[in-house]
Amino acid sequence: MPLPWITVFLPWLGAAILAAIPQERLAVRANVAISALGCLCTLGLVAVPGGEQGWTRIDALNLPLVILGGVIGLTTSIFSAGHVRAEGFDTLRLRGYHAAFQIFLGAQALALLADNLGVMWVAIEIATLASVTMVALHGTPAALEAAWKLFLLCGVGIALALFGTIILYLAAQPFVGHGDHGLSWVVLRGLAARCDPGLLNLAFVFLLVGYGTKAGLVPLHAWLPDAEAEGPVAITAVLSGLLLNAALHAVLRAKAIVGSNPGTIAPGHLLLGFGLASVLLAAFSLWRRRDARRFFAWSSIGHIGLAATAFGLGGLAGNLAGLLHMIGHSLSKSAVFFAVGHAAQRKGSQQIAAIGGLIASDPALGWGLAIAIAAVAGLPPFLLFASEFLLVMEAAARLPWLLAPLLVGLVVAAIAKIGVLQRLCLGAPTPDARPPGPGLTTLGPLWVHLGLCLLLGLGLPGPLRALFDAAARIPG
Amino acid sequence: MSFGQLPYDVAHVLGGAMLLLSCMLLYQRRVAAVITALALQGGVLAAAAAWQGYVQGAPQLFLTALIALLAKAVLIPLALRLLVRRFDLDRTVETALGIGASMLAGIALVALAILVVLPVTGGAQAVAREDLALALSVVLLGMLMMITRRNAILQVVGLMSLENGLILAAVGVAGMPLVVELSTAALVLVVLVVGAVFLLMIRGEFASTDTGLVERHRGEAE
Numbered sequence: 001m002p003l004p005w006i007t008v009f010l011p012w013l014g015a016a017i018l019a020a021i022p023q024e025r026l027a028v029r030a031n032v033a034i035s036a037l038g039c040l041c042t043l044g045l046v047a048v049p050g051g052e053q054g055w056t057r058i059d060a061l062n063l064p065l066v067i068l069g070g071v072i073g074l075t076t077s078i079f080s081a082g083h084v085r086a087e088g089f090d091t092l093r094l095r096g097y098h099a100a101f102q103i104f105l106g107a108q109a110l111a112l113l114a115d116n117l118g119v120m121w122v123a124i125e126i127a128t129l130a131s132v133t134m135v136a137l138h139g140t141p142a143a144l145e146a147a148w149k150l151f152l153l154c155g156v157g158i159a160l161a162l163f164g165t166i167i168l169y170l171a172a173q174p175f176v177g178h179g180d181h182g183l184s185w186v187v188l189r190g191l192a193a194r195c196d197p198g199l200l201n202l203a204f205v206f207l208l209v210g211y212g213t214k215a216g217l218v219p220l221h222a223w224l225p226d227a228e229a230e231g232p233v234a235i236t237a238v239l240s241g242l243l244l245n246a247a248l249h250a251v252l253r254a255k256a257i258v259g260s261n262p263g264t265i266a267p268g269h270l271l272l273g274f275g276l277a278s279v280l281l282a283a284f285s286l287w288r289r290r291d292a293r294r295f296f297a298w299s300s301i302g303h304i305g306l307a308a309t310a311f312g313l314g315g316l317a318g319n320l321a322g323l324l325h326m327i328g329h330s331l332s333k334s335a336v337f338f339a340v341g342h343a344a345q346r347k348g349s350q351q352i353a354a355i356g357g358l359i360a361s362d363p364a365l366g367w368g369l370a371i372a373i374a375a376v377a378g379l380p381p382f383l384l385f386a387s388e389f390l391l392v393m394e395a396a397a398r399l400p401w402l403l404a405p406l407l408v409g410l411v412v413a414a415i416a417k418i419g420v421l422q423r424l425c426l427g428a429p430t431p432d433a434r435p436p437g438p439g440l441t442t443l444g445p446l447w448v449h450l451g452l453c454l455l456l457g458l459g460l461p462g463p464l465r466a467l468f469d470a471a472a473r474i475p476g
Numbered sequence: 477m478s479f480g481q482l483p484y485d486v487a488h489v490l491g492g493a494m495l496l497l498s499c500m501l502l503y504q505r506r507v508a509a510v511i512t513a514l515a516l517q518g519g520v521l522a523a524a525a526a527w528q529g530y531v532q533g534a535p536q537l538f539l540t541a542l543i544a545l546l547a548k549a550v551l552i553p554l555a556l557r558l559l560v561r562r563f564d565l566d567r568t569v570e571t572a573l574g575i576g577a578s579m580l581a582g583i584a585l586v587a588l589a590i591l592v593v594l595p596v597t598g599g600a601q602a603v604a605r606e607d608l609a610l611a612l613s614v615v616l617l618g619m620l621m622m623i624t625r626r627n628a629i630l631q632v633v634g635l636m637s638l639e640n641g642l643i644l645a646a647v648g649v650a651g652m653p654l655v656v657e658l659s660t661a662a663l664v665l666v667v668l669v670v671g672a673v674f675l676l677m678i679r680g681e682f683a684s685t686d687t688g689l690v691e692r693h694r695g696e697a698e
Contacts, residue, residue: 118653148628155635156619162642163615170608170649178651198596 002053004113007041007066010034011073011106018098022091028081031098035077038105042070057115057186060470061252061323065245066112068327071452072241072334073105075445079338080234082441086345086434087232093137097232100137104130104238111246117165117183120250121158124214127246128154131239135231146226153223154214161210161250164203168257171199189257197263204267207254208274214247217308218278221301228297229350233341236293237334240300245326248304252311252475259314259476272312276402278305279409286416292340292352295420296333299376302413303329303384309406310391311475313398319472321390328383328453332375335449339369342442343424348433352420357429365439368446370425375453377417378410383457483531484606487648490524491610494644495586498617501637502578507629511556514633518548521640528647537647544643552636556629573624581624585616607648614641 001009014034021027045066050058080101089097107130110123128150136147169182175191176182192200213220228236255267282302289295303325310322342365343358344350359366375382388410395402460468497517504510522545529537571578589612594605618638622631646652 116653152622152631152635156622156638159615159635159638159642163612163645166642166645166649166652167608169652173649173651176651180653182651183653196596202592202596 002056003041003044003048004053004056004058007038007045007070008056008106008110008113010041011038011102011109014038015099015102015106018102019095021098022095024085024094027094027098028084031101032074032077032081034102035074035105038109039070039074042067042109052115052184052186055116055119055180056110056113058113059474060467061474062112062249064323064327064467064471065249066109068245068330069105069108069112069242072238072330075338075448076234076237076241076334077101078441079237079341079445080232083233083341083345087138089137096133097137100130100133101235101238104134104243108238108242108246112249115185116180117168117185117188117253118180119183120185120253121162121165124161124211124246124250125158127243128158128214131227131231131235131243134235135227137232138230140230142226143230146223146230150223150227153220157210157213157220159210160206160213164206164208164210164254167199167203167206168254171195171203185253185257189260192257192260193262195261197261200258200261200264204254204258204264204270208251208267208270211247211250211254212274215244215251215308216247216278216301216304217274218281218301218305221278221281224301225294225297228300229291229293233293233337233345236297236341237337240297240337241330241334244300244304245330248307248311248326251308255311256475268312268314270312271308272402275305275308275310275312276405276409278302279309279413280405283409283413283416286413290352291350292344292355292420292424293337293350295352296336296340296376299413299417300329300333302409303333303376306388306391306410309402310387310394313391313394313402314476315394315398316469316472317390317394318398319475320468321387321394322475323468323471324383324387324390324456328387328456329376331449331453331456332372332382332384335372335446335453336369336376338442338446338449339365339372340424343369346432346434346436347430352423354430355424357425357427359425360427361429361432362436362439364443365446366425368443368450370421371450372446373417373421373424375450377414377421379414381457382453384453386457483527486527487524487531487607488610490520490527491607491644491648493520494524494640495610495613495617498614498637498641499579499582501621501633502582502617503575505575507560507627508557510630510633511553511560514556514637515549515553517637517640518544518550518553521643522549524644525647532650534650540643540647544640548636548640556633560629571624572626578620578624582617582620585620586613589613589616608645611641611645611648614638614644617641 011034018027018030021030045058045063048058084097104127107123107127111120111127114120114123132147132151135150136143168188172182172188172191172195175194176187181187209220216224228239231239251271255271258264258267278301282298282305285298286295289298307322307325310318310325343355347354358369375384378384378388392403392406395406494517497513497520500513501510504513522541525537525541525544529535529541590609593609593612615638618634618641621634621637625631625634
């Protein structure tokens with residue numbers, strides 16, 4: 001079996017095992033072990049020659065995202081190991097929680113690796129169902145509402161994406177004939193120039209709206225803040241870090257197909273519009289948030305919007321900025337969620353007002369959170385600063401009018417984040433509701449993510465740079 | 477439109493019947509009647525898939541038809557009916573938008589679907605483009621139903637009707653790879669399982685399946 005398939009099936013096999021383990025300690029350790037194996041598999045993909053293996057294909061665009069998924073899957077499982085007890089799950093829920101987590105990891109890997117657009121759609125569907133399950137696990141009214149919203153909105157979203165996929169095949173049908181390769185991304189991209197532009201336009205609108213819902217682009221974002229605030233604390237890191245990337249990656253694949261036909265409306269402009277709306281709405285919504293996890297969920301909407309804006313601009317520099325932004329956002333945002341989740345469990349509340357003075361009470365955690373928020377706010381020297389700088393320079397060179405809304409969005413959001421940084425980390429400590437849990441399972445993942453953000457922000461090693469350059473050529 | 481060719485005519489009649497049933501879903505006032513209309517729509521979908529399988533000479537479409545017949549025309553409506561009876565869920569449809577207004581909006585959406593699809597699909601085969609317009613209408617009406625109904629069961633019905641439209645589109649495109657149809661069918665089953673679990677859980681917390689009640693819990697402390 002080729003390694004990309006193992007990368008997908010290993011977590012699913014692990015999910016079956018985890019669903020059968022009733023003991024908490026054993027299940028938690030098995031979860032970390034399976035995630036570690038999965039992470040090794042994704043790293044091993046570097047050695048696999050690019051190209052097709054049946055329904056999957058490795059290229060420069062999905063390789064870094066899959067590895068990112070493996071790494072964040074591992075760090076999240078370590079974080080989860082220290083924090084699942086405080087969630088207060090009974091045995092059944094614990095088994096469901098671990099199984100859904102691994103199913104989610106496998107599905108997001110498949111969504112990235114799939115060459116067949118039908119398979120990609122199924123993968124995103126499975127990831128959605130797994131995330132609905134994880135969000136609903138607590139069974140509280142707020143969790144149920146969040147899960148119901150996620151289920152309905154994303155259900156409609158993926159349904160529209162399937163409609164788009166069908167229209168895409170309809171456009172290519174006169175040229176591809178019958179068989180599974182009719183939905184192959186590479187085949188469709190090669191044929192796009194001969195396809196009917198009207199059908200391609202229609203297909204792209206449905207694919208953008210459909211997968212855009214999953215990516216949390218405004219105005220289709222309503223599910224995201226609730227889903228990220230109400231699920232178990234560990235889940236938020238993968239929802240924000242991985243699910244959004246997989247969905248945006250699907251939009252990019254669609255853009256690459258449609259964009260290679262000169263007769264279509266420029267797909268980049270649509271993406272740019274959605275992206276800019278997300279950046280602006282998120283920047284101003286941040287000011288009204290009182291719940292720490294919702295605050296950072298809104299910030300995810302803004303960051304995905306920035307990445308969409310960069311990909312909408314397109315070109316080598318634009319796509320490079322977008323890709324770096326996706327990676328930087330996943331790393332730094334999940335770091336923030338590790339720290340915020342830990343603090344929220346300790347303080348017994350996730351309201352911003354209830355969490356304060358973390359630096360005074362626990363310096364390693366407080367400084368880690370402060371640095372992570374600074375990284376998310378786009379301050380140098382972290383990766384998000386590099387990608388935002390690249391995006392702003394590219395916008396200035398190609399679409400100067402874009403600078404005004406973009407800079408407003410960036411600055412307004414950054415000020416809001418610095419304000420929250422001060423409230424969470426500085427000042428006098430708020431009282432703890434329960435004794436602090438194991439610190440290492442928070443601090444390890446937190447500082448590893450920050451280190452990666454810093455290293456990538458300071459400079460890209462040669463082979464990585466070459467990989468990203470090759471990736472930037474793919475979306476067109 | 478090209479009348480007089482049997483394959484086209486039958487496909488159009490079946491597609492039109494599905495659209496008609498979508499409209500019926502919109503104006504029914506009782507949950508039981510809505511479920512009956514959904515079952516009928518599933519049956520017509522099965523017939524449409526089987527007809528396309530016969531016309532295109534694609535045996536896998538008969539499998540799609542069989543799955544649609546079993547799941548959508550028989551099993552899922554039965555399960556929904558049981559759920560309604562067992563928990564004595566509200567039998568009357570609660571709407572966020574009146575029945576008359578929903579119908580007007582529905583007609584506008586059908587017009588929109590035709591206006592969008594027919595001009596851009598000039599290059600495609602006639603049977604595919606008209607089927608696509610009908611399918612998009614069914615999809616949009618399903619979405620309208622999800623938006624305008626406050627009852628969780630009816631929202632699930634809307635989602636399933638929306639998916640019926642998707643499958644109608646998929647079977648109408650000759651040579652569409654099998655994976656899509658199978659996965660869609662699987663999806664519906666899973667969706668129902670998830671949906672049912674939700675309904676029961678919501679039911680456990682609240683006195684009805686009115687999702688308007690749930691919307692108060694926004695989490696952002698008041």
